[in-house]
Amino acid sequence: xxxxxxxxxxxxxxxxxxxxxxxxxxxxxxxxxxxxxxxxxxxxxxxxxxxxxxxxxxxxxxxxxxxxxxxxxxxxxxxxxxxxxxxxxxxxxxxxxxxxxxxxxxxxxxxxxxxxxxxxxxxxxxxxxxxxxxxxxxxxxxxxxxxxxxxxxxxxxxxxxxxxxxxxxxxxxxxxxxxxxxxxxxxxxxxxxxxxxxxxxxxxxxxxxxxxxxxxxxxxxxxxxxxxxxxxxxxxxxxxxxxxxxxxxxxxxxxxxxxxxxxxxxxxxxxxxxxxxxxxxxxxxxxxxxxxxxxxxxxxxxxxxxxxxxxxxxxxxxxxxxxxxxxxxxxxxxxxxxxxxxxxxxxxxxxxxxxxxxxxxxxxxxxxxxxxxxxxxxxxxxxxxxxxxxxxxxxxxxxxxxxxxxxxxxxxxxxxxxxxxxxxxxxxxxxxxxxxxxxxxxxxxxxxxxxxxxxxxxxxxxxxxxxxxxxxxxxxxxxxxxxxxxxxxxxxxxx
Numbered sequence: 440x441x442x443x444x445x446x447x448x449x450x451x452x453x454x455x456x457x458x459x460x461x462x463x464x465x466x467x468x469x470x471x472x473x474x475x476x477x478x479x480x481x482x483x484x485x486x487x488x489x490x491x492x493x494x495x496x497x498x499x500x501x502x503x504x505x506x507x508x509x510x511x512x513x514x515x516x517x518x519x520x521x522x523x524x525x526x527x528x529x530x531x532x533x534x535x536x537x538x539x540x541x542x543x544x545x546x547x548x549x550x551x552x553x554x555x556x557x558x559x560x561x562x563x564x565x566x567x568x569x570x571x572x573x574x575x576x577x578x579x580x581x582x583x584x585x586x587x588x589x590x591x592x593x594x595x596x597x598x599x600x601x602x603x604x605x606x607x608x609x610x611x612x613x614x615x616x617x618x619x620x621x622x623x624x625x626x627x628x629x630x631x632x633x634x635x636x637x638x639x640x641x642x643x644x645x646x647x648x649x650x651x652x653x654x655x656x657x658x659x660x661x662x663x664x665x666x667x668x669x670x671x672x673x674x675x676x677x678x679x680x681x682x683x684x685x686x687x688x689x690x691x692x693x694x695x696x697x698x699x700x701x702x703x704x705x706x707x708x709x710x711x712x713x714x715x716x717x718x719x720x721x722x723x724x725x726x727x728x729x730x731x732x733x734x735x736x737x738x739x740x741x742x743x744x745x746x747x748x749x750x751x752x753x754x755x756x757x758x759x760x761x762x763x764x765x766x767x768x769x770x771x772x773x774x775x776x777x778x779x780x781x782x783x784x785x786x787x788x789x790x791x792x793x794x795x796x797x798x799x800x801x802x803x804x805x806x807x808x809x810x811x812x813x814x815x816x817x818x819x820x821x822x823x824x825x826x827x828x829x830x831x832x833x834x835x836x837x838x839x840x841x842x843x844x845x846x847x848x849x850x851x852x853x854x855x856x857x858x859x860x861x862x863x864x865x866x867x868x869x870x871x872x873x874x875x876x877x878x879x880x881x882x883x884x885x886x887x888x889x890x891x892x893x894x895x896x897x898x899x900x901x902x903x904x905x906x907x908x909x910x911x912x913x914x915x916x917x918x919x920x921x922x923x924x925x926x927x928x929x930x931x932x933x934x
Contacts, residue, residue: 447521549660573738644888676713720750774825
């Protein structure tokens with residue numbers, strides 16, 4: 440007992456709108472549903488949790504997490520409630536308990552995906568939550584990411600469910616059926632499934648397969664709670680990192696922003712557990728791209744600084760080039776044209792210097808020349824909001840990207856069409872803008888990507904000054920018809 444209020448729990452309790460008596464009754468009811476009918480909580484005990492910082496015994500934290508998750512419509516973990524695991528020091532952990540102790544990653548992964556799957560059936564994940572600032576995340580994770588990962592065979596496994604007495608309630612957070620060994624054949628199949636999910640996401644967007652990816656990640660979390668031989672454990676952590684990045688990217692793609700950020704952080708932890716610092720840096724770069732998309736480029740730059748420095752010297756030149764393109768996009772969003780051009784120049788040099796003699800990891804195999812041009816087009820088109828002359832260069836890169844793309848990356852192709860059309864509108868070429876905008880509209884209904892709708896709204900805004908042109912007026916009406924108007928319509932509620 441700390442004798443100090445649990446501010447995290449107090450804040451969530453205020454959002455939930457319960458009385459302390461109501462929460463006590465709900466805890467008892469939910470505990471019975473979860474197999475603990477003997478639990479008896481009262482109002483005074485709830486008051487001690489909130490006002491005096493008392494930490495309840497297991498399984499109460501798990502019960503509370505389920506209740507708040509259901510009530511608030513977003514994933515709420517035990518750490519979100521201000522309850523640390525027994526034996527864990529929490530000093531200096533400023534953002535969502537970061538960094539987690541090594542033995543906590545699998546447990547956090549399993550807990551979060553389980554909550555996400557529960558809420559996904561109701562379509563509520565991500566509501567009523569805020570994203571952590573990039574500076575706070577990077578500050579919390581800096582020292583941890585730069586340190587050597589603890590993945591030695593004699594490392595303490597304090598949360599290993601197979602080393603505990605089954606009678607103890609500490610094991611309440613684990614599914615003992617899942618905690619079983621797997622072999623290389625099973626991991627081969629898991630790695631192939633990641634490739635399938637990744638290809639689907641690139642082709643059609645994140646909406647349709649998000650739940651399947653989260654479910655697969657949940658299964659892998661269960662596997663990781665068993666201690667495998669080191670070479671298998673590393674591969675499992677790699678699968679977990681790849682699936683978590685996909686879950687985060689798909690969540691971002693459909694507008695579940697706080698959920699997406701959590702998955703990116705989980706991915707960075709999983710990658711580092713597997714000793715893959717470049718993958719951890721790439722996961723953080725996804726969080727940075729999310730921040731730029733949401734209009735927070737300063738947070739993106741904070742994250743990119745950590746992503747680049749934390750990736751390690753073993754990061755391939757092509758991976759570093761990709762990281763620089765994201766940094767350039769953030770700089771363009773802030774109108775820093777000179778810095779953006781310098782950063783893109785570094786990206787081009789790094790990309791050209793990659794001789795291909797070292798095979799890229801699976802998660803980098805899609806960053807080809809077309810992706811480089813696509814990101815350059817996006818950066819220059821973004822800069823054109825501040826420097827209209829940049830629109831001409833954006834058009835050139837967009838054309839080069841489109842010339843190289845096939846139909847297996849439909850979402851990226853739509854982004855290129857929109858970048859091209861938007862740059863043409865800024866560059867006073869409404870006729871060519873109309874052509875490329877209509878190419879985007881032809882395919883946009885075949886994806887489940889809220890990000891494409893957000894970019895389409897931005898393009899619609901640019902058509903305003905050409906509203907007197909008959910073709911553009913017709914285009915504006917088509918855009919309005921294409922944009923969704925229901926509950927799942929992305930960031931903006933109107934055009």
